[in-house]
Amino acid sequence: MVSHRDRGAQRIAAVDxxxxxxxxxRGMGIADARAMHPRIEVMEAEPEADRRLLEAxxxxxxxYTPLVAMDGEDGLFLDITGCTHLxxxxxxxxxxxLTRFFHQGFDARAxxxxxxxxxxxxxxxxxxxxxxxxxxxxxxTPLPLAALRLDADVQAxxxxxxxxxxxxIIGAPRAPLARRFGAGLLMRLDQAxxxxxxxxxxxxxxxxxxAERHLAEPIGTMEDVExxxxxxxxxxxxxxxxxxxxxxxLELGLFRxxxxxxxxxxxxxxxxxDPALMRRLFHERLGVLAARLDAGFGYDLVRLSIxxxxxxxxxxxxxxxxxxxxxxxxxxxxxxVAARLGGGALLAPVIQGSHVPERAAALVxxxxxxxxxxxxxxxxxxxxxxxxxxxxxxxxxxxxxDGPPISFRWRRALYRVARAEGPERIxxxxxxxxxxxxxxxYFRVEDETGRRYWLFREGHYGDPGLPPRWFxxxxxx
Amino acid sequence: xxxxxxxxxxxxxLRRTIAGIEGRLPETLSQADGGTVLMRRHGRAEGTGEHFAxxxxxxxxxxxxxxxxxxxxxxxxxxxxDGGAVAGFALALASMVLARRPGPLLWVATGDVFREVxxxxxxGLAGPYAIAPERLVLADVPRLADAxxxxxxxxxxxxxxxxxxEVGGSPARLDLTATRRLHRRAMLAGRPVLxxxxxxxxxxTAAPARIAVAPAPAAPRHTLAGPLARSIGPPGFLVAVDKxxxxxxxxxxxEWNRHDRRFADRSCxxxxxxxxxxxxxxxxDGEGAAPTPFQRMAFPAGDGTAAAGGQPSRPRxxxxxxx
Numbered sequence: 001m002v003s004h005r006d007r008g009a010q011r012i013a014a015v016d017x018x019x020x021x022x023x024x025x026r027g028m029g030i031a032d033a034r035a036m037h038p039r040i041e042v043m044e045a046e047p048e049a050d051r052r053l054l055e056a057x058x059x060x061x062x063x064y065t066p067l068v069a070m071d072g073e074d075g076l077f078l079d080i081t082g083c084t085h086l087x088x089x090x091x092x093x094x095x096x097x098l099t100r101f102f103h104q105g106f107d108a109r110a111x112x113x114x115x116x117x118x119x120x121x122x123x124x125x126x127x128x129x130x131x132x133x134x135x136x137x138x139x140x141t142p143l144p145l146a147a148l149r150l151d152a153d154v155q156a157x158x159x160x161x162x163x164x165x166x167x168x169i170i171g172a173p174r175a176p177l178a179r180r181f182g183a184g185l186l187m188r189l190d191q192a193x194x195x196x197x198x199x200x201x202x203x204x205x206x207x208x209x210x211a212e213r214h215l216a217e218p219i220g221t222m223e224d225v226e227x228x229x230x231x232x233x234x235x236x237x238x239x240x241x242x243x244x245x246x247x248x249x250l251e252l253g254l255f256r257x258x259x260x261x262x263x264x265x266x267x268x269x270x271x272x273x274d275p276a277l278m279r280r281l282f283h284e285r286l287g288v289l290a291a292r293l294d295a296g297f298g299y300d301l302v303r304l305s306i307x308x309x310x311x312x313x314x315x316x317x318x319x320x321x322x323x324x325x326x327x328x329x330x331x332x333x334x335x336x337v338a339a340r341l342g343g344g345a346l347l348a349p350v351i352q353g354s355h356v357p358e359r360a361a362a363l364v365x366x367x368x369x370x371x372x373x374x375x376x377x378x379x380x381x382x383x384x385x386x387x388x389x390x391x392x393x394x395x396x397x398x399x400x401x402d403g404p405p406i407s408f409r410w411r412r413a414l415y416r417v418a419r420a421e422g423p424e425r426i427x428x429x430x431x432x433x434x435x436x437x438x439x440x441x442y443f444r445v446e447d448e449t450g451r452r453y454w455l456f457r458e459g460h461y462g463d464p465g466l467p468p469r470w471f472x473x474x475x476x477x
Numbered sequence: 478x479x480x481x482x483x484x485x486x487x488x489x490x491l492r493r494t495i496a497g498i499e500g501r502l503p504e505t506l507s508q509a510d511g512g513t514v515l516m517r518r519h520g521r522a523e524g525t526g527e528h529f530a531x532x533x534x535x536x537x538x539x540x541x542x543x544x545x546x547x548x549x550x551x552x553x554x555x556x557x558x559d560g561g562a563v564a565g566f567a568l569a570l571a572s573m574v575l576a577r578r579p580g581p582l583l584w585v586a587t588g589d590v591f592r593e594v595x596x597x598x599x600x601g602l603a604g605p606y607a608i609a610p611e612r613l614v615l616a617d618v619p620r621l622a623d624a625x626x627x628x629x630x631x632x633x634x635x636x637x638x639x640x641x642x643e644v645g646g647s648p649a650r651l652d653l654t655a656t657r658r659l660h661r662r663a664m665l666a667g668r669p670v671l672x673x674x675x676x677x678x679x680x681x682t683a684a685p686a687r688i689a690v691a692p693a694p695a696a697p698r699h700t701l702a703g704p705l706a707r708s709i710g711p712p713g714f715l716v717a718v719d720k721x722x723x724x725x726x727x728x729x730x731x732e733w734n735r736h737d738r739r740f741a742d743r744s745c746x747x748x749x750x751x752x753x754x755x756x757x758x759x760x761x762d763g764e765g766a767a768p769t770p771f772q773r774m775a776f777p778a779g780d781g782t783a784a785a786g787g788q789p790s791r792p793r794x795x796x797x798x799x800x
Contacts, residue, residue: 329636349599361599386595450692477565477712
């Protein structure tokens with residue numbers, strides 16, 4: 001038995017069969033229940049865990065249809081339009097779903113109808129599970145009004161005027177009902193009867209193209225999975241060619257026998273159609289994920305979906321097709337690195353319009369392609385070839401008030417400055433930084449061995465307050 | 478005559494097959510007429526390929542013509558704090574390659590190397606090395622294994638002008654086999670690959686050339702009125718070649734000329750006293766040493782001498798690295 005807090009008291013949220021046999025019902029106070037049956041076992045409800053479980057089930061239901069929607073806390077909608085023939089008809093499909101749920105330890109009820117409303121009523125209010133098309137009105141007539149998914153106050157209002165079943169309002173005049181109980185009531189009725197279309201909101205977008213393989217014997221090794229990816233990619237290639245497109249974003253769905261679903265997404269730098277290349281990308285990705293992907297008892301369904309596709313013009317190759325090949329090479333490298341190490345592994349520097357050294361060059365994810373126009377605004381002064389992300393503090397002895405350092409200690413080693421150039425003053429950018437940021441005086445220094453560093457002093461000697469601080473920010477060649 | 482040539486041809490083919498079976502590479506094939514001996518490896522003649530002349534005649538002579546255009550070259554520095562000079566030397570070589578080849582330069586390193594030695598800074602590369610920001614691609618990867626993987630993937634691409642792989646220390650993973658893989662891929666693609674070992678001791682390598690780089694004092698800036706006192710001009714490098722295709726070694730003091738994009742031999746060093754020291758430990762006493770971990774600090778922690786404020790002598794630092 002599970003309890004939750006409702007209207008200031010612990011109440012029963014759900015009961016198992018044994019508790020139901022004792023006459024306990026949902027909504028009853030825990031104190032009352034304990035008084036009746038002192039030996040009952042009560043557990044606190046965990047709505048978050050329930051939610052996660054339902055989402056895992058929804059993931060699992062992806063094997064039947066891509067259109068799976070959540071319904072409240074304890075239900076799922078599956079839009080199986082056009083999917084039933086894959087499972088041997090509606091009846092066979094329904095019994096397969098229910099059998100599989102039963103074997104996983106769930107007590108599931110199902111309803112199947114032409115409208116979501118009728119299916120909902122059939123699932124939650126008993127009777128035959130399958131509602132024939134056109135038979136919605138007959139099926140709903142004897143059911144209580146709760147079967148129409150109505151708000152509690154509308155239901156109470158209807159009950160107070162003696163309307164307790166769906167049949168009572170199907171035949172009733174519509175205008176007075178709408179005036180008294182709002183348009184919501186008639187909308188729900190029309191939805192259930194199929195007079196108005198109702199769309200369910202699927203959890204994930206439907207992939208424009210996907211190919212899948214159901215396996216009688218589950219597979220567990222990554223080699224087998226990769227082999228299947230190659231086969232599925234081969235199937236998709238024909239579709240892509242017909243549409244004149246190439247895949248930009250792919251997802252591999254691995255459905256484990258026990259219901260867990262793993263999804264492996266991959267995106268590419270250019271439209272891709274070649275099955276061998278797709279397989280290679282997934283090879284890299286799966287190689288990295290191998291430690292985290294637990295095949296358990298194996299996968300019995302493997303699905304390759306193309307989430308995003310882009311126009312891929314058939315290219316005429318020149319006699320000298322070198323340029324194309326070189327571009328393909330770079331894009332392929334970018335894809336493989338992204339598949340294995342993530343999108344941020346390859347970086348390109350971009351010059352920014354800033355005087356502050358650490359802001360002057362940003363690193364952005366690299367995409368192969370024609371180089372952008374030459375970047376303006378490179379500083380004319382000497383800049384180091386290597387820069388520390390954060391300037392590293394050093395203790396330095398320097399000429400007062402604004403001379404170069406004479407010696408400094410950096411990373412526990414002492415450096416005596418043989419020569420120095422500077423200062424170059426860089427003022428803080430007041431539009432970015434707090435107003436009390438100190439200005440920096442930069443020096444190029446060379447120590448006695450010939451190592452060249454870029455140091456700066458923050459603040460001035462003789463200013464009130466803290467003495468100035470010295471930092472190493474970069475190294476010259 | 479024709480019969481003799483045919484027999485010679487058959488003999489050569491047989492020899493090649495036998496060499497292939499025995500895995501005895503490179504095979505030595507003597508040509509029939511001239512008697513010249515050509516070293517061949519995987520069908521490509523070695524030591525005869527294209528080179529990028531560095532401009533310093535003595536260095537070019539030792540390297541057999543310059544930086545090999547196809548294959549790997551190893552460059553290492555003794556300490557992390559020399560990282561600027563080591564990277565500067567490698568970038569100078571890369572700059573010469575970029576001037577003649579299309580495509581970007583890929584710089585691969587693990588994140589901790591970038592943090593320790595500093596990130597490549599595009600505004601600083603554009604001036605002295607003429608490496609435009611759009612021709613530089615960085616690969617910032619989490620582990621050494623990933624860096625080697627990216628390096629191998631990139632080394633065989635012809636679309637890249639050059640690949641620069643930077644590692645810290647002398648990791649066990651980067652052994653003879655790993656370097657051979659890199660070298661072979663680079664050779665087949667006909668692209669130079671530069672392997673930078675920061676704070677690494679000389680290790681066995683499959684690269685035909687291994688160069689140790691240390692900083693040297695810069696020359697003063699030249700003005701119309703003559704050298705400007707106490708100014709920092711073109712950077713200097715102490716370069717020691719301890720393995721080369723010509724089997725010769727040598728030590729040079731070079732200076733990078735940014736205008737001509739070439740090195741110059743510095744016949745009279747700016748500060749001669751600095752040049753008289755030993756630059757790198759001889760490879761002889763590095764032999765048999767265990768792979769050293771990447772020295773995190775430019776200076777080892779807990780060193781009494783450092784705390785006292787003095788610089789330890791060079792042999793002492795070498796002892797630290799081997800520990």
